[in-house]
Amino acid sequence: MKITFLGGGNMANALIGGLVGKGFAAADIAAVEREPDNRAKLEAAYGIRTYAGPDAEAWNCDLIVLAVKPQQMKEACAPLLPHLRQQLVVSIAAGLRLADLSRWLGGHRRLVRTMPNTPALIGAGVTGLYALPEVDAAGRAAAERVLQAVGSTLWIADEALMDSVTAVSGSGPAYVFLFIEALQQAALDLGFAPEQARQLAIETTLGAAKLAAQSAEPASVLRERVTSKGGTTAAALAKMDECGVLAGIVAGVIAADARGRELGELLGKD
Numbered sequence: 001m002k003i004t005f006l007g008g009g010n011m012a013n014a015l016i017g018g019l020v021g022k023g024f025a026a027a028d029i030a031a032v033e034r035e036p037d038n039r040a041k042l043e044a045a046y047g048i049r050t051y052a053g054p055d056a057e058a059w060n061c062d063l064i065v066l067a068v069k070p071q072q073m074k075e076a077c078a079p080l081l082p083h084l085r086q087q088l089v090v091s092i093a094a095g096l097r098l099a100d101l102s103r104w105l106g107g108h109r110r111l112v113r114t115m116p117n118t119p120a121l122i123g124a125g126v127t128g129l130y131a132l133p134e135v136d137a138a139g140r141a142a143a144e145r146v147l148q149a150v151g152s153t154l155w156i157a158d159e160a161l162m163d164s165v166t167a168v169s170g171s172g173p174a175y176v177f178l179f180i181e182a183l184q185q186a187a188l189d190l191g192f193a194p195e196q197a198r199q200l201a202i203e204t205t206l207g208a209a210k211l212a213a214q215s216a217e218p219a220s221v222l223r224e225r226v227t228s229k230g231g232t233t234a235a236a237l238a239k240m241d242e243c244g245v246l247a248g249i250v251a252g253v254i255a256a257d258a259r260g261r262e263l264g265e266l267l268g269k270d
């Protein structure tokens with residue numbers, strides 16, 4: 001399967017890195033990316049072909065991944081139109097609805113909307129996928145094969161829920177990185193050296209996530225097991241509750257979901 005990325009920025013890097021790491025042939029991967037530095041990085045890191053513009057040769061592929069910003073998509077898609085045949089087009093753009101993308105692509109209907117996340121770079125991503133009814137089983141399998149190379153996948157039956165996937169897992173790594181930053185900052189404030197603060201914060205996050213993944217019990221039970229009555233964890237959780245940490249996280253995810261819908265509506269007016 002030959003794959004061409006339109007856009008070679010952060011997320012294309014994560015996906016291409018994951019694909020090459022999983023043994024996808026670099027010779028079968030290309031990227032159209034207008035920034036020379038990004039092209040040089042992709043070529044050096046993964047040995048893939050890159051194009052500065054929408055060269056006809058770039059679209060001689062089976063699957064196209066649309067990986068530019070949602071606000072750049074309409075303009076970026078225009079030069080693609082004359083080269084669209086039966087390629088499966090997989091969008092990773094937040095908010096952008098397939099009805100609008102199809103309109104910009106001259107009515108092309110072999111479209112899959114996906115939402116991966118940056119841990120794809122190390123094969124630990126999770127991706128929600130939604131396909132138009134015109135995409136046959138082989139097309140769905142092709143999209144799934146690409147995204148499964150970089151982590152786990154789940155099909156979403158209702159496109160409206162793709163904004164919610166974006167809010168939970170697409171943006172999710174940022175919430176976890178913020179948590180790591182906060183834990184590290186606290187460790188520094190308590191007097192640890194930077195490398196010790198990093199080790200304590202990252203290994204704790206990693207270990208707790210692995211334990212939650214491997215345990216049959218819900219996260220709430222695992223949390224209770226750390227929390228001795230009258231102990232240190234109880235003191236921390238009470239203070240975090242007083243600061244509105246849990247409510248803040250839930251409200252933040254809901255704001256991300258609303259922003260996805262808002263983006264979709266704005267883009268649909270184009």
Ligand SMILES: NC(=O)C1=CN([C@@H]2O[C@H](COP(=O)(O)OP(=O)(O)OC[C@H]3O[C@@H](n4cnc5c(N)ncnc54)[C@H](OP(=O)(O)O)[C@@H]3O)[C@@H](O)[C@H]2O)C=CC1
Nearest residue numbers: 007008009010011032033034067068069070076092093094
């Ligand atoms: N970052 C993330 O964690 C995730 C992002 N996404 C989605 O992935 C998409 C890409 O995001 P991200 O990788 O962060 O964005 P980036 O800005 O890092 O990457 C997009 C790249 O495409 C280039 N570009 C834009 N228009 C064209 C064009 N017409 N031809 C060639 N290259 C072009 C941009 O150049 P320039 O800088 O000059 O504009 C930029 O280098 C977005 O739609 C986003 O919603 C999905 C899941 C997670």
Ligand SMILES: O=C(O)[C@@H]1CCC=N1
Nearest residue numbers: 093094166170171172
């Ligand atoms: O922030 C964004 O809009 C993109 C989508 C999910 C992660 N990053």
